[in-house]
Amino acid sequence: MLKIEGLTAEVDGKAILKGIDLEVPKGEVHAIMGPNGSGKSTLSYVLSGREGYEVTGGSATFNGHDILAMEPEERAAAGLFLAFQYPVELPGVGNATFLRTALNAQRKARGEAELDAMQFLKLARERMKALSMSDDMLKRGVNVGFSGGEKKRNEILQMALLKPSIAILDETDSGLDIDALRIVADGVNAMRGPDFSALVITHYQRLLDYIVPDRVHVLMAGRIVKSGGPELAKELEAQGYGAVQAAA
Amino acid sequence: MPAVTETIETVQQATESGYKWGFETDIEMEFAPKGLNEDIVRFISAKKNEPAWLLEWRLRAFAAWKTMEEPRWAAVKYPPIDYQDSYYYAAPKQKVGPKSLDEVDPELLKTYAKLGIPLREQEILAGVEGAGSVPAEGRMPIAVDAVFDSVSVATSYKERLGKEGIIFCAISEAVQTHPELVRKYLGTVVPQGDNFFAALNSAVFTDGSFVYIPKGVRCPMELSTYFRINAKSTGQFERTLIIADEGSHVSYLEGCTAPMRDENQLHAAVVELVALDDATIKYSTVQNWYPGDAEGKGGIYNFVTKRGACRGARSKISWTQVETGSAITWKYPSCILQGEDSVGEFYSVAITNNYQQADTGTKMFHIGPRTRSTIVSKGISAGHGQNTYRGLVRIGAKAHGARNFTQCDSLLIGDLCGAHTVPYIENRCVSAKVEHEATTSRIAEDQLFYCRQRGLTQEEAVGLIVNGFCREVLKELPMEFAVEAQKLLQISLEGSVG
Numbered sequence A: 001m002l003k004i005e006g007l008t009a010e011v012d013g014k015a016i017l018k019g020i021d022l023e024v025p026k027g028e029v030h031a032i033m034g035p036n037g038s039g040k041s042t043l044s045y046v047l048s049g050r051e052g053y054e055v056t057g058g059s060a061t062f063n064g065h066d067i068l069a070m071e072p073e074e075r076a077a078a079g080l081f082l083a084f085q086y087p088v089e090l091p092g093v094g095n096a097t098f099l100r101t102a103l104n105a106q107r108k109a110r111g112e113a114e115l116d117a118m119q120f121l122k123l124a125r126e127r128m129k130a131l132s133m134s135d136d137m138l139k140r141g142v143n144v145g146f147s148g149g150e151k152k153r154n155e156i157l158q159m160a161l162l163k164p165s166i167a168i169l170d171e172t173d174s175g176l177d178i179d180a181l182r183i184v185a186d187g188v189n190a191m192r193g194p195d196f197s198a199l200v201i202t203h204y205q206r207l208l209d210y211i212v213p214d215r216v217h218v219l220m221a222g223r224i225v226k227s228g229g230p231e232l233a234k235e236l237e238a239q240g241y242g243a244v245q246a247a248a
Numbered sequence B: 001m002p003a004v005t006e007t008i009e010t011v012q013q014a015t016e017s018g019y020k021w022g023f024e025t026d027i028e029m030e031f032a033p034k035g036l037n038e039d040i041v042r043f044i045s046a047k048k049n050e051p052a053w054l055l056e057w058r059l060r061a062f063a064a065w066k067t068m069e070e071p072r073w074a075a076v077k078y079p080p081i082d083y084q085d086s087y088y089y090a091a092p093k094q095k096v097g098p099k100s101l102d103e104v105d106p107e108l109l110k111t112y113a114k115l116g117i118p119l120r121e122q123e124i125l126a127g128v129e130g131a132g133s134v135p136a137e138g139r140m141p142i143a144v145d146a147v148f149d150s151v152s153v154a155t156s157y158k159e160r161l162g163k164e165g166i167i168f169c170a171i172s173e174a175v176q177t178h179p180e181l182v183r184k185y186l187g188t189v190v191p192q193g194d195n196f197f198a199a200l201n202s203a204v205f206t207d208g209s210f211v212y213i214p215k216g217v218r219c220p221m222e223l224s225t226y227f228r229i230n231a232k233s234t235g236q237f238e239r240t241l242i243i244a245d246e247g248s249h250v251s252y253l254e255g256c257t258a259p260m261r262d263e264n265q266l267h268a269a270v271v272e273l274v275a276l277d278d279a280t281i282k283y284s285t286v287q288n289w290y291p292g293d294a295e296g297k298g299g300i301y302n303f304v305t306k307r308g309a310c311r312g313a314r315s316k317i318s319w320t321q322v323e324t325g326s327a328i329t330w331k332y333p334s335c336i337l338q339g340e341d342s343v344g345e346f347y348s349v350a351i352t353n354n355y356q357q358a359d360t361g362t363k364m365f366h367i368g369p370r371t372r373s374t375i376v377s378k379g380i381s382a383g384h385g386q387n388t389y390r391g392l393v394r395i396g397a398k399a400h401g402a403r404n405f406t407q408c409d410s411l412l413i414g415d416l417c418g419a420h421t422v423p424y425i426e427n428r429c430v431s432a433k434v435e436h437e438a439t440t441s442r443i444a445e446d447q448l449f450y451c452r453q454r455g456l457t458q459e460e461a462v463g464l465i466v467n468g469f470c471r472e473v474l475k476e477l478p479m480e481f482a483v484e485a486q487k488l489l490q491i492s493l494e495g496s497v498g
């Protein structure tokens, strides 16, 4: 399980996270909602170890391991996956090459056998079919020239291949059409089980109709100000963040 | 791709060892006295048992060299070179012209085994001889000419190639066995007095490869030369001459390495290519001379003149180079596009890390009508490296309908390095079309983080991104070399970030 206690962090000397307390037990899916600029992406970067996101206090452990002490790639190998709000383009690097390199790097770090080109291709095709993605996405440069929705689907494909034990999805639903939203949600739901947990960052209740969360948290100005069941998301949608803030 | 995985493994092996080709072979050598004068030129010519015309030719070059100044226009800095403080001839003491590998000094064989250069011929499967034959290992064989300091020590597949009328041997041997061909073409593409280093090479060249592909023959395997500098205080001056007769086709590769030393060593080669009507020459280089240490001490000065003449109609010369080594690289593989509809190509990756400097590019001379050229240059600078693309596209008055496309991309890693682009365009023909594109970029922090979040280490991430940046060039290399080149790119950039 993911356990965050009193986590504070700053960017460029500016305090952004001001004491986050959050527990995501094994097998659960939690949603984080909150206004623009409240620190949602910052939390995802701090947890995944991005440079420039300075932890100033508190702790974060995953299955008992102090993840804040690990290199980003070690966190990845330990099973942490971040679906980026803005997936990055890697010109000239084939998507298949990237996926296979990543998968094998993680397998190697975990002491598992690496997949050869044929084994990988078989696996990738299988997962792509499940996500209704066409094969030619594998041949193209990583995210280069992908539409917004294709980029998000590519993140989900990576998740499906890397099989993390905890996934942080940062606004993976933004910019998706209705069909793509359903595909992404199905991708996440297919992973649900006792060994998978997720933090789903979103602005829209709509996604949570498809991925029904165990808990919903509201992040405002660097703090979790309210937590509740799936009904909290509906409440927010109806009343806005102002009401939550007033009550808090 | 398996290449990427291999890249990663190689880097892991190489992290401890750095430049892993930097060992020295302990072998008894024969040297000419240090220094450079007419007697040394005569000594080399006599050692090679050369005919009088070639000695004359060398002496004319030496006379020209004495009147010339070392070029200083390139964007590279180095202390003056003392040309009298070097050996111009260094050869392992062994039987002259060994007939088989069994006669080659075992120390030499060990050296090439350690470098991973196959000198032994693989058995070709019975019954499938010919252009498509594949040896038992499932790889196409590669014929190798191995040049060790000043001499060629072995050339493989000579007989096999001879059956097709292909001549592939040391140039010193060709002078003896095919003097008429050597005399007809030597110096016709790069004349003796072409430039300071070419003149020096013409005076003292010791060995190199000679290739002749007869009319209509498609060379059934890759030909390659592997250059090794081993001796101390020695310059290497090799000379390569490749002639592709009408309608023939050849793909030639060169590779090179040298021991790690504190001193700088000079490598001044000349390569001449001649393509007649409908002939194609593909010339690939993976340049991995010792680059010097992280502080910029030592390394090879790679001052090279490479030029190809597309003499025939519809002929084609394609240069592909991956330049990862050398303290300084000064080279401009060029094409003289004389034949109508002839094609010149230049694909280049040049990496400078630590204190390496590279001033490299190409010259495309469009003379014949409808001649076409393509230039794709990828420069990568890291550490304190300085990387300059210098290119010339000259279109003559009669080159009606000529076309050139040039693309120069620079990638910067860190902020102490530099990238420079110096393209010259001279167009004297209204119907010609010249296009030039240039970009400069950095490896972005978000790209590195994205890769690391997916499980790649920092070095693996850099390697992957750089390989992506160079893709258009790497895909021009023959398969086997592409894998090698990808590994090299990543190794050369070690320690460049983080």
Ligand SMILES: Nc1ncnc2c1ncn2[C@@H]1O[C@H](COP(=O)(O)OP(=O)(O)OP(=O)(O)O)[C@@H](O)[C@H]1O
Residues within 6 Å of the ligand: A011, A012, A014, A016, A034, A035, A036, A037, A038, A039, A040, A041, A042, A043, A085
């Ligand atoms: N490099 C930076 N320098 C200064 N401030 C930064 C930097 N990066 C982020 N911030 C600030 O941190 C705050 C939180 O940003 P963050 O991206 O975490 O918000 P968010 O909750 O993900 O918002 P959104 O819903 O718009 O994605 C914002 O005020 C933002 O401007």
Ligand SMILES: [Mg+2]
Residues within 6 Å of the ligand: A040, A041, A042, A085, A170
């Ligand atoms: Mg955000």
